[in-house]
Amino acid sequence: MRIVIAEDLFLLRDGLTRMLEAHGLEITAAVDNGTDLLAAVTSERPDVAVVDVRLPPTFTDEGLRAALAARRAVPGLPVLVLSQYVEQLYARELLAGGSGGIGYLLKDRVLDSAQFVDAVRRVAAGGTVMDPEVIDRLLLRNSGDNALGTLSPREREVLGLMAEGRSNAAIAQRMFITERAVAKHTASIFLRLRLQPSDDDNRRVLAVLAYLSAEQPAARE
Amino acid sequence: MSSRTPPLSSSGLRGPHPRWIGAGLVSARRGLGFGALMLAGAALLLALAAPLLLAGLAAGRLLGRSGSPANFTVVPGGVPQPAGPGEPLGRQLFLAALIVLAACVVWLLLLPRILLAIRRLASLTRRLVGEWCGVRIADPYLPIPAAVRGTYFQQLRWLLADPATARDVLWLAVNACGGWILAVLPAGLATVGLVEFIGPTTRPLVAIPPPAFPGNTSFVLILLGMGLIALGLGSGPAMLAGYGTLARFMLSPAGHAELALRVRHLAETRSEAIDTGAAEMRRIERDLHDGAQARLVAMGMTLDAAGQLIDSNPAAARALLLEARDTSARALAELRDLVRGIHPPVLADRGLGDAVRALALDSPLRAGLASDLPGRLPAPVESAAYFAVSELLANVSKHACATQVWVDIRYADGMLRVGVSDDGRGGADASRGTGLRGIERRVAAFDGVLALSSPPGGPTAVTMEIPCALSSLKTSSC
Numbered sequence: 001m002r003i004v005i006a007e008d009l010f011l012l013r014d015g016l017t018r019m020l021e022a023h024g025l026e027i028t029a030a031v032d033n034g035t036d037l038l039a040a041v042t043s044e045r046p047d048v049a050v051v052d053v054r055l056p057p058t059f060t061d062e063g064l065r066a067a068l069a070a071r072r073a074v075p076g077l078p079v080l081v082l083s084q085y086v087e088q089l090y091a092r093e094l095l096a097g098g099s100g101g102i103g104y105l106l107k108d109r110v111l112d113s114a115q116f117v118d119a120v121r122r123v124a125a126g127g128t129v130m131d132p133e134v135i136d137r138l139l140l141r142n143s144g145d146n147a148l149g150t151l152s153p154r155e156r157e158v159l160g161l162m163a164e165g166r167s168n169a170a171i172a173q174r175m176f177i178t179e180r181a182v183a184k185h186t187a188s189i190f191l192r193l194r195l196q197p198s199d200d201d202n203r204r205v206l207a208v209l210a211y212l213s214a215e216q217p218a219a220r221e
Numbered sequence: 222m223s224s225r226t227p228p229l230s231s232s233g234l235r236g237p238h239p240r241w242i243g244a245g246l247v248s249a250r251r252g253l254g255f256g257a258l259m260l261a262g263a264a265l266l267l268a269l270a271a272p273l274l275l276a277g278l279a280a281g282r283l284l285g286r287s288g289s290p291a292n293f294t295v296v297p298g299g300v301p302q303p304a305g306p307g308e309p310l311g312r313q314l315f316l317a318a319l320i321v322l323a324a325c326v327v328w329l330l331l332l333p334r335i336l337l338a339i340r341r342l343a344s345l346t347r348r349l350v351g352e353w354c355g356v357r358i359a360d361p362y363l364p365i366p367a368a369v370r371g372t373y374f375q376q377l378r379w380l381l382a383d384p385a386t387a388r389d390v391l392w393l394a395v396n397a398c399g400g401w402i403l404a405v406l407p408a409g410l411a412t413v414g415l416v417e418f419i420g421p422t423t424r425p426l427v428a429i430p431p432p433a434f435p436g437n438t439s440f441v442l443i444l445l446g447m448g449l450i451a452l453g454l455g456s457g458p459a460m461l462a463g464y465g466t467l468a469r470f471m472l473s474p475a476g477h478a479e480l481a482l483r484v485r486h487l488a489e490t491r492s493e494a495i496d497t498g499a500a501e502m503r504r505i506e507r508d509l510h511d512g513a514q515a516r517l518v519a520m521g522m523t524l525d526a527a528g529q530l531i532d533s534n535p536a537a538a539r540a541l542l543l544e545a546r547d548t549s550a551r552a553l554a555e556l557r558d559l560v561r562g563i564h565p566p567v568l569a570d571r572g573l574g575d576a577v578r579a580l581a582l583d584s585p586l587r588a589g590l591a592s593d594l595p596g597r598l599p600a601p602v603e604s605a606a607y608f609a610v611s612e613l614l615a616n617v618s619k620h621a622c623a624t625q626v627w628v629d630i631r632y633a634d635g636m637l638r639v640g641v642s643d644d645g646r647g648g649a650d651a652s653r654g655t656g657l658r659g660i661e662r663r664v665a666a667f668d669g670v671l672a673l674s675s676p677p678g679g680p681t682a683v684t685m686e687i688p689c690a691l692s693s694l695k696t697s698s699c
Binding site for chain 1: 557560
């Protein structure tokens with residue numbers, strides 16, 4: 001698998017490169033700014049781009065914008081955005097395209113290299129990977145939601161893992177239950193949230209995320 | 222100089238009157254109100270000048286006895302009477318001096334009361350001029366130091382040291398000497414027209430002879446009377462506005478008083494800003510010391526232990542390494558929370574609008590946001606406004622029992638306006654709890670103000686206004 005990395009801090013860029021290479025992934029380019037990222041993805045056509053949110057010259061959300069620009073330049077390019085902070089606002093902007101192949105993770109997640117590489121692979125395969133913190137906050141925010149209130153604790157846990165972009169098999173492994181049980185839970189969740197059930201992992205994630213981050217209109221009378 | 226049109230309403234007047242008649246009647250009534258205030262002011266002036274009057278009276282009586290009464294018969298209240306026969310002049314003089322002295326002592330004791338009454342009257346005038354003439358007059362008084370309230374001398378010194386006191390007295394004098402005519406003239410003209418000209422020609426209740434001039438037929442008199450009434454009512458609003466302008470000229474803070482007030486405000490807000498800053502630094506230091514720093518130390522020790530065990534007990538070393546990794550993750554999480562509290566990343570990245578949008582996304586309430594900022598605000602203002610909104614949203618979700626909250630961010634005419642309103646139960650009070658007071662202080666450091674409206678039963682609306690300049694034009698995101 002071929003990867004382009006955009007990260008401005010040398011230590012982290014180097015560390016990421018070594019870690020991904022240690023897991024047998026190929027780093028075709030490691031750049032430190034948005035412009036070079038755009039050039040690298042158009043020339044190298046990688047399987048996935050791993051991009052830090054904060055890049056020069058503005059050191060604000062340059063990386064996010066570069067990632068979205070890269071996806072426009074190379075349609076369908078899977079992009080995994082890393083950040084010291086996760087913001088729902090940014091998660092929303094990344095998901096706005098709705099075509100999958102999107103990841104948004106805290107930088108902390110690189111500490112667990114196996115899981116991180118797994119996330120990279122899932123994004124490269126067109127999956128959607130959201131950081132658990134985004135999901136936690138979405139669930140917290142929607143805690144007053146009636147439909148969510150009817151979910152059992154077990155189902156909420158499944159919902160969280162599902163929104164992180166995990167397949168039934170992965171959820172089953174994480175929760176130490178059978179895949180059949182997970183399937184039962186997901187069916188129940190989709191029924192209660194009135195979502196269209198789907199076997200496609202990615203469409204499933206997007207549906208859940210769309211439900212959780214649905215803008216609840218606060219209309220003035 | 223703001224002299225917008227007076228808020229005149231012709232409420233209570235029914236029927237198809239032209240607007241100007243209603244406005245004229247309202248102005249006339251308000252003018253009479255100012256006239257009444259003038260009378261009260263004149264009474265206070267007399268009280269203030271009592272010793273002079275008294276001394277004049279005494280001197281008049283004495284001199285009247287000694288032979289030249291004609292000059293002094295006009296002294297108010299003083300009816301020259303010959304002194305008792307046979308009393309020597311020296312004794313009379315002594316008695317008079319004693320009486321004047323006693324009166325002066327009483328007057329001195331009452332002086333703070335008189336001055337405070339003048340102040341109250343001037344404040345009332347300012348308020349009424351604001352309400353009736355639409356001319357806003359700022360309060361010119363120096364704030365009362367906490368110690369002053371009680372003691373007589375401190376109170377007197379504070380009153381006399383305030384230049385606004387002398388200006389108030391000057392206003393009373395100007396008002397009594399003729400300022401009031403401006404206010405009362407419309408009502409006066411209308412009354413004269415009605416009573417002097419129209420009255421005698423119709424059915425006089427009181428027998429008033431019609432004014433004598435050649436050609437004073439009924440028709441001419443009625444015409445003239447109508448003209449006077451029309452003049453009075455028509456000129457009413459303008460006269461009232463003129464009175465308002467005069468009052469503002471006399472009653473608004475003098476240049477140096479304004480400066481003194483400003484200096485005091487700046488000194489207060491500066492020391493508060495420094496205090497808040499210092500407290501914030503201490504909190505950050507403590508958080509770092511107890512959090513990330515401690516975790517890094519622990520991590521170093523764990524790594525060291527792992528290094529020593531790696532040959533003898535690889536399994537234990539492995540466990541320690543995993544522990545070190547977890548510690549580093551926790552340190553990262555703590556640093557992240559800390560930085561969020563110092564300067565939220567979205568605020569730095571995108572500015573106030575998107576940062577508040579991110580806040581709204583995280584809020585458990587249903588939050589509606591309307592943001593209309595043509596550019597980026599200065600970073601400190603942005604930060605203050607952000608934390609204020611953050612705290613207000615937290616307040617709403619904690620106390621208001623609200624289901625919806627609206628945030629409204631606007632910039633116009635060099636002023637940032639942020640409104641946060643909810644549909645909760647209301648009853649918020651800035652004097653209880655430190656939250657709102659803290660926001661007020663934070664906003665005051667930028668010369669901003671906070672207004673709270675929260676009747677019991679709701680809804681609650683908080684509005685902040687911060688004067689500032691837009692620093693840069695908005696760069697399109699993405």
